[in-house]
Amino acid sequence: MARRSIIAVMLSLPAVASMAAAAAAADVRHFSFAYDQPHTTAYGIAGDTFADKLNELSHGTMVIDQFPGAQLGQEPQVLQKLRTGDVDFSMTSTANAATLQPESGVFSIHFVFRSEDHLLKALSDPGVIKAFKEMINGKVEGARILTLGTMGFRDMYGKKEVHNVDDLGNVKVRVQATATEDTMFPAYGAQTVHMPFGDVYTALQTGIVAMAENGINVYQSNKHYEVAPIMSLTQHEANNNVLWVSDKVWNSLSDEQKGWVQTAADEVGKVEPPKALGLENDSMAKLEKMGVKFVKDVDKSGFIKDAQPIQDQLAEKLGPGAVNVLRLVRDVK
Secondary structure: OHHHHHHHHHHHHHHHHHHHHHHHHHHOEEEEEEOOOOOOOHHHHHHHHHHHHHHHHOOOOEEEEEEOOOOOOOHHHHHHHHHHOOOOEEEEEHHHHOOOOHHHHHHHOOOOOOOHHHHHHHHHOHHHHHHHHHHHHOOOOOEEEEEEEEEEEEEEEEOOOOOOHHHHOOOEEEOOOOHHHHHHHHHOOOEEEOOOHHHHHHHHHHOOOOEEEEOHHHHHHOOHHHOOOEEEEEEEEEEEEEEEEEHHHHOOOOHHHHHHHHHHHHHHHHHHHHHHHHHHHHHHHHHHHOOOEEEOOOOOHHHHHHHHHHHHHHHHHHOHHHHHHHHHHHHOO
16 A cells, blocks of 8 residues: 555656746746847847846846747837837837937937046936936836946048048938937938838938948948948947836836836946947958948047037927937036
8 A cells, every 4th residue: 555655646747847847937928039130249248237227136037038030020119019018128229219209309409418438427427317308207107217338439431531520511311210310410411201110221222321320330230231341430428328227027027026127227338338338349340351441530629619508409399208308418528
């Protein structure tokens, strides 16, 4: 009798183990994290940092599945999917965030960030972060931002060199679709053209646009140098980003889980910006070895002269939140 009982217990052990494994698996949640740039860019750094920290804090119960390279759509589409709950997390530019909340366009105002050091200090400043989050989260329905990031500065690229503001006269430039861009570039004499980022390569190749602008690492990762082999370091605008979470996900989390998510996002805000600037320098070195020309002596004085009178006007048009964020950024020493 005892022997039969022992055998019965032994036979039941695999079933118990299987049930325990199934229960443990059921406690693990997977979340989508979408972005439209390759994993080799700073978006990949953000995705990896967020995933690793969240996995650590949640003890493996919250898993991030990354979808880089616009697998789930370009940024404007992903932003809409965030609001409907079809995407859980995302990293997007602050410029595209302006399609949901126009005041986000304050970070697209040219020559607000005085240097890389100023940019890093501003994005880590508690007052700037708090004001930017309040500006967005108080007005956007369906999604909220968790932290700020950057990919460095944006520069001009095409088949011609840009040495000063006069070189942009009547040039068709692909820009992000914001009121800020549509005001700043015409001030330099350029003509603005809107299109999804995924169409920029072909537009440059076919001559639909003569120039585009973005960060060096993005330029390299998307091979835009193949059709636009000259990059002029205008550093006219910061290539800033925001980390989003859908309200559907956020509202489904316990207070403890929300704390984990915010802590993981804070880690992105701390780690991603300096690493992103490192990527910019690495990309320039690699591209120069490949024969890409960088115009490093751009005279920015004409650009700055045209931009400065417009900065406050733009912020005021965007709204009081933008005026406040601009003031806080300027005050960072």
